[in-house]
Structure formats: structure tokens, C-alpha cells
Amino acid sequence: LARATALVTELVEGQAEEWDRTGLLPPELLGKLGPVLCAQVATEHGGLGLSSRDNGELTAHTGSLCGSVRSVMTTQGMAAWAIQRLGDAAQRARLLPRLTGGELAAVAFSEPQAGSDLSAMTTRIRDEGDTVVLDGHKVWVTGGHYAGLIVVFGRYGDGGAAVVVPADAPGVRVRRIPDPLGCRAAGHADVELDAVRLPADSLLGGAGQSLSLLVTSALTYGRLSVAWGCAGMLRGCLAATTDHARSRSQFGKPLADHQLVSGHLGRLLIAEQVSARVCEHASEHWDSGSPDVVMTTVLAKQVSAVNAAAGASAAVQVLASAGAHAGSLVARAYRDAKLMEIIEGTNEVCLVMLAGHALGGAR
Numbered sequence: 292l293a294r295a296t297a298l299v300t301e302l303v304e305g306q307a308e309e310w311d312r313t314g315l316l317p318p319e320l321l322g323k324l325g326p327v328l329c330a331q332v333a334t335e336h337g338g339l340g341l342s343s344r345d346n347g348e349l350t351a352h353t354g355s356l357c358g359s360v361r362s363v364m365t366t367q368g369m370a371a372w373a374i375q376r377l378g379d380a381a382q383r384a385r386l387l388p389r390l391t392g393g394e395l396a397a398v399a400f401s402e403p404q405a406g407s408d409l410s411a412m413t414t415r416i417r418d419e420g421d422t423v424v425l426d427g428h429k430v431w432v433t434g435g436h437y438a439g440l441i442v443v444f445g446r447y448g449d450g451g452a453a454v455v456v457p458a459d460a461p462g463v464r465v466r467r468i469p470d471p472l473g474c475r476a477a478g479h480a481d482v483e484l485d486a487v488r489l490p491a492d493s494l495l496g497g498a499g500q501s502l503s504l505l506v507t508s509a510l511t512y513g514r515l516s517v518a519w520g521c522a523g524m525l526r527g528c529l530a531a532t533t534d535h536a537r538s539r540s541q542f543g544k545p546l547a548d549h550q551l552v553s554g555h556l557g558r559l560l561i562a563e564q565v566s567a568r569v570c571e572h573a574s575e576h577w578d579s580g581s582p583d584v585v586m587t588t589v590l591a592k593q594v595s596a597v598n599a600a601a602g603a604s605a606a607v608q609v610l611a612s613a614g615a616h617a618g619s620l621v622a623r624a625y626r627d628a629k630l631m632e633i634i635e636g637t638n639e640v641c642l643v644m645l646a647g648h649a650l651g652g653a654r
């Protein structure tokens with residue numbers, strides 16, 4: 292963990308403003324980060340074999356430095372988890388070393404008419420002889436612009452399946468989404484799949500399962516990663532805000548000595564601490580294999596995303612004009628955090644799931 296954290300610091304610290312401005316991450320960066328982007332993958336496949344808890348700390352550290360790199364880390368980890376969880380031994384041995392070697396993979400669930408309601412997915416996956424054929428349209432695929440592989444979820448017979456699609460396969464069209472609100476260098480893209488024909492072993496082993504179970508399995512990783520990223524974003528905001536409140540004076544004393552400003556600092560600390568604790572709680576459930584991992588992860592995602600959005604807004608308030616430059620850490624956090632309330636299950640969808648748990652109908 293210490294070496295991975297140091298590598299992220301070395302390669303990412305001080306660069307996020309430039310990447311946010313240009314909307315692009317340098318391709319060699321992703322290659323250099325390699326296994327760090329999917330650090331829970333086992334060492335036998337070239338990964339670091341980290342626990343969810345340690346990977347969470349690494350994700351938080353990355354999130355404190357750059358929301359775009361953290362987004363790519365979330366998507367790479369989620370793709371690796373989908374391959375690990377749904378693929379057979381041969382697929383794991385073939386595909387996971389490509390990801391740990393630095394080739395980027397993205398994950399595609401969402402469609403123009405299937406956002407919160409993924410049961411409305413219309414992407415079709417069908418067998419044809421020795422091949423599998425895909426038709427569909429996916430939207431807002433994080434990392435899609437950089438990805439060599441895309442894990443596409445769709446309908447397969449009466450159930451669902453996931454297929455690993457090379458981004459350069461005939462019939463695949465990837466279009467980068469210009470000027471997103473936040474995480475601007477995360478390479479969001481729309482992906483069209485027009486009669487994409489692939490070898491049958493591109494279909495991950497879990498074919499024909501319930502679509503909602505397949506999606507929940509992959510999203511659980513993504514939600515926990517986003518939650519840790521939000522805790523990290525709050526750490527970055529807290530550091531920037533306390534530095535500023537100590538060093539800038541108005542009305543003859545440091546901002547920190549004005550009680551209304553110190554109230555913001557206190558609430559930011561609460562937001563960061565509470566977010567970190569719910570993330571640790573969910574990761575403990577992940578690491579112990581508890582079935583409550585699904586609910587605790589939704590809880591962590593909901594608490595951390597709401598806290599990050601409110602905390603980043605407070606941080607901009609404390610820095611005021613000093614935080615009003617588009618590329619400043621707090622301005623980026625303000626834009627990036629808002630998106631965390633939308634992805635991997637919106638605030639409202641997470642609340643509905645938590646209410647279902649309270650009512651005893653969901654874990």
C-alpha cells in the first residue's frame with residue numbers, strides 16, 4: 292500500500308489542474324499506474340492483492356489529488372472485479388494481466404433510455420455459431436475514450452450477460468463526451484455497438500444469469516470505490532480550507548478565528564471523518580465476505596457523495612475568490628463531487644434502496 296500510494300503521489304500530485312483544463316490524461320500515465328488502478332486483483336494476475344480496506348485508502352488518496360484519475364481507477368477496478376467475479380479461470384488468466392499491465396478497461400451499463408432503471412436495457416447479446424453478437428447503444432462510459440476493452444452488460448436470452456469487447460472491434464464506435472461538468476479528464480464516452488461479432492469466449496462465464504444480479508455485483512465494487520474517492524476529495528478540501536483559513540486574514544485576524552468560518556471547518560472535518568468511517572465499515576463487510584456488503588456499500592456511497600458535495604461547496608465558500616478559479620482544487624472538487632451524487636446509483640436511488648433495507652425487503 293505504501294509503495295502504491297507513493298507512486299500515485301509521484302505521478303499525480305500537482306497535475307490535476309492541467310488535466311482538468313485540457314480534459315485529457317496522458318496515455319503513458321495510465322500505463323505507468325498499471326496494477327495500482329485495480330489494486331485488489333490477485334498477485335497471480337499481476338495485481339497488488341490489496342484488501343478492500345487498503346484499496347479504499349489508496350482510492351481516497353488518489354481522490355484527494357485528482358477526481359479524473361480516481362474515476363478511471365474506479366472503472367478499471369470495476370472491470371477487473373466483473374472479470375474476476377463473472378469470468379471463468381481461463382478468462383481471468385487471459386484478461387486480468389492485460390488490466391494490471393496498464394491496458395484500460397471501461398464498464399458499460401447505461402443507455403439513453405436506461406439510466407436509474409437498468410432493467411430497461413435494450414442492448415442484445417446473442418450466440419451465433421462460434422461467435423457472440425452485440426447490438427446496442429451505451430452512454431456515459433467512464434474511461435471509454437482511453438479503454439482498450441469495454442465490459443458491456445446486456446440482455447441474453449431471458450436473463451443477462453457481460454461481454455468483454457475490444458474497443459477496436461469492427462462495429463464498435465466510441466465517441467468522447469465533450470466538456471463534462473466534472474472529472475473532466477476521465478474520458479467519458481458514448482459507445483455504439485452495431486452487429487459486433489466476437490469469439491464466444493468473450494462472453495464472461497456468468498452468461499444467462501439475472502441481469503439485475505450481474506449489475507448489482509459490478510456496481511457494488513463501483514459504489515464502494517466512489518465512496519472512498521469522495522472521502523479523499525473531502526480530505527483534499529479540508530487541507531486546502533484549513534491552510535487558507537490559517538494564512539489569510541480579514542478584519543485584523545486569520546479567517547480561522549472568525550467563528551462562522553471555523554464552523555465550516557468543523558463541519559468539513561465531520562464530513563470527512565463520517566465518510567471515512569462508513570467506507571471502512573463497508574470495506575470490512577467486503578473483506579469478511581458478509582452478505583451485508585451490498586447494503587453497507589450503498590450506505591457508504593450515499594453518505595460520502597452527499598458529504599462530498601456539501602463539503603466541496605463549503606470549501607469554495609471559505610476560499611471565496613481564491614477558490615473561484617476553474618482549476619483550483621476546491622472548484623474541481625465542487626464540480627466533481629456533484630457528479631458523485633449521480634453515478635453508480637443516484638442519491639435518490641440509493642435512498643430508495645436504503646428504505647427497502649429499513650423495511651426489511653433488501654439487504
Ligand code: FAD
Pocket residue numbers: 366398399400401405406407408430431432433434471474479630633634635636637638639640643
Ligand atoms: P435518470 O435515471 O433519468 O434520473 C433522473 C432523475 O430522476 C435523478 O435525479 C434520479 O435520481 C431520479 N429518479 C429516477 N428514478 C427514480 C426513482 N425510482 N425514485 C426516485 N428518483 C428517481 N454509466 C455506465 O454504464 N458506465 C459508466 O462508467 C458511467 N459513468 C458515468 C460518469 C458520469 C460522470 C455520469 C454523470 C454518469 C455515468 N454513468 C455511467 C451513467 C450513470 O450511471 C447514470 O447517469 C445514472 O445511473 C443516472 O441515470 P440518468 O442519468 O439516466 O438519470
